[in-house]
Amino acid sequence: MRLLSVNLGRAKAVTYTDHPQGITGIDKRPVDEPVRVAAPGPKGVGASGLAGDAVCHTRHHGGDDQAVYAMAREDLDAWERELGRPLTNGCFGENLTTSGLDVSGALIGERWRIGREVLLEITSPRIPCRTFQGHLDERGWVKRFTRRAAPGAYLRVLEPGEIRAGDPVEIVHRPAHEVSVALAFRAGTTERRLLPRLLVAGAALHPEWLDMASGYAAPQDA
Numbered sequence: 001m002r003l004l005s006v007n008l009g010r011a012k013a014v015t016y017t018d019h020p021q022g023i024t025g026i027d028k029r030p031v032d033e034p035v036r037v038a039a040p041g042p043k044g045v046g047a048s049g050l051a052g053d054a055v056c057h058t059r060h061h062g063g064d065d066q067a068v069y070a071m072a073r074e075d076l077d078a079w080e081r082e083l084g085r086p087l088t089n090g091c092f093g094e095n096l097t098t099s100g101l102d103v104s105g106a107l108i109g110e111r112w113r114i115g116r117e118v119l120l121e122i123t124s125p126r127i128p129c130r131t132f133q134g135h136l137d138e139r140g141w142v143k144r145f146t147r148r149a150a151p152g153a154y155l156r157v158l159e160p161g162e163i164r165a166g167d168p169v170e171i172v173h174r175p176a177h178e179v180s181v182a183l184a185f186r187a188g189t190t191e192r193r194l195l196p197r198l199l200v201a202g203a204a205l206h207p208e209w210l211d212m213a214s215g216y217a218a219p220q221d222a
Contacts (some may be wrong), residue, residue, distance in 0.1 A: 001100040001169040003114060004073050005030035007090030008053040016134020018057065025054030026135045028090035030097075030165065037118050038160035039064045049157050050095050057131075064156055065123045065206045070096040071152035072103040078150075083138065093132065094152055101169060104150040104182040109204030111173040117161020119172070124206035125151040125185035146189050153181045154206065177201055184209060192216060 009025035017024045025048075035053075040046030042063055047055035049067025071094035076087045089097035096114075110122045128151070133141040145151070177200040184201075187194035188209065195216040198205060205213070 001098065001171070003163060003165060003167045003169055004097045004099045005089040005165045006035045006050070006163055007031070007095055007097060008035065008050060009055075009090075009093070011054040011056050014131075014134065017131040018129075019131075021056075023056045024131050024135070025056050026093040026131055028053070028093055028095065030089050032165065034162040034164040036160070036162055037068065037120075037157055039157045040067055048095070053095060060129075065208075066154040067157050068096060068120055068155040069094045069126060069152060070098055070101075070103050070155060072101055072150075073097050073099050074102075075104065075150045075152070079148075091136070092152065093135070096163075098169060103153050104185070105180050106153055106171075107175050107177065108179045108181065108184060108198070108201040109173075109175040109177075110171060111158065112155070113170045113172045114163050115161065115167035117159065118157070118163050119159035120155040121158050121204060122153045122181060123156050123204065124154045124209050125181045125188070126154060127151070127185075127188065149182050149185050149190075151181065151185045175201070175204065179205075188212065 007028035007030050009028040011023045011025055013023050036051040037049050040049050044058055047058055047062040055062035071092050080087050106122050112120045128142045128145045179198055179201040195213045198213040
């Protein structure tokens with residue numbers, strides 16, 4: 001298991017984003033140099049956990065619980081075959097493109113050691129948006145991506161440090177529950193009845209997802 005690339009984005013003006021100023025950092029590109037990774041601060045204030053990476057719409061993106069976004073190269077390869085076009089590392093807006101890791105099958109609260117310094121913890125899946133669809137320029141992309149239910153994972157930074165392409169990735173902790181990134185994604189999109197199952201992930205789950213699961217479960221418990 002290793003890190004194929006570390007991908008950073010620059011703010012770019014486009015016509016397909018909801019950002020008030022019409023800019024996005026979704027178009028991320030691999031870099032060769034080491035990149036500093038650290039908790040960026042609360043959502044709405046903090047942006048990306050990677051130094052030099054643009055997160056423009058901080059109302060919806062970035063912050064401590066969405067500091068890093070990871071996608072498996074194996075999932076990109078599957079989309080390449082389906083779409084019939086090349087997909088470069090970072091083109092889904094991911095900061096980390098991995099090899100040998102089932103990112104969407106990883107568990108909420110699972111922890112990854114990347115290189116010698118950085119420790120990350122999985123918090124939630126990525127939900128596709130209009131900006132993502134516009135960036136890929138694929139008709140019906142949000143629905144297609146949702147049906148696949150292999151969304152990649154957001155992670156928080158537990159221990160900061162530097163990472164670079166080629167670093168080993170080690171799973172150093174797997175929780176005792178069975179709440180995977182893919183299960184959480186289905187619960188938050190197409191199968192809302194699954195939301196109460198997310199509660200066993202506890203504080204490791206992104207707070208917004210925990211609130212969503214708690215709110216769904218509460219009327220049923222009354």
